Amino acid sequence: MKRELIDMMNENSLRAESIIHLATMLAHEQWPEAAKEAFMEEEPERIWSAIGIEPPYDLDDEGLIFEHLMDHSKLGYLVSFATPVPQDINHESWRLSWGYYRMKWIYADTYESACYKALEWREKFVSQKREEALKDLAEWQGQLKEHGPTCPECGEGAMNPKNPADPECNQFYCGECLFNDSDEDGGEL
Incomplete structure (x- = not known):
């Protein structure tokens, strides 16, 4: 036992x-x-x-x-x-x-x-x-299909890849967060 x-x-x-x-x-x-x-x-x-x-x-x-x-x-x-x-x-x-x-x-x-x-x-x-x-995954996939990806920082869209030169990049941010992120990193992505 x-x-x-x-x-x-x-x-x-x-x-x-x-x-x-x-x-x-x-x-x-x-x-x-x-x-x-x-x-x-x-x-x-x-x-x-x-x-x-x-x-x-x-x-x-x-x-x-x-x-x-x-x-x-x-x-x-x-x-x-x-x-x-x-x-x-x-x-x-x-x-x-x-x-x-x-x-x-x-x-x-x-x-x-x-x-x-x-x-x-x-x-x-x-x-x-x-x-x-x-359930959350299914809802997210439905939103992604309908509206495209949303920014993980602020929850807004439309999104652009963090590194537009890399088509395999799967990190997306809105323009404002992308801009704020570049300021924090000394202006470069």
Whole structure:
């Protein structure tokens, strides 16, 4: 089971950023720093949403929080998972980098269950990002077909290649931005 879980996490670009076992880490008066940060300092509403219950009336009382979790039989694992945000999405592929990633708190009774829930979250997240990117790409291609390219600096058109002497150049700017760019570079393109 361990090897299968490790492989699943690696193959799907998922990692656990923080693991809090509620039954053992919160049972004592002096909580570990990771638990204090999650429940009291970061965004407690995200934590309670992940656990699936309303928070207690006092979020600064560690004993009350643990009692509240016990009363609701929520003594499993609260895990912060991370996955890279898909970039450069097209119809066939996308790029992933740990330099830009999304995190989510997930609660489950076992660590393995939390990992499988994280996989479901990641699949939905990537699918949503892909759908959004492909929709944006289709809109951009429609605008490009109808109006020609638009300037990446100001969003205006009609466009001219940045280097008119190079027919393979795929960078386009409007006349004003092209002129401003040449001023910044000492007057030459």
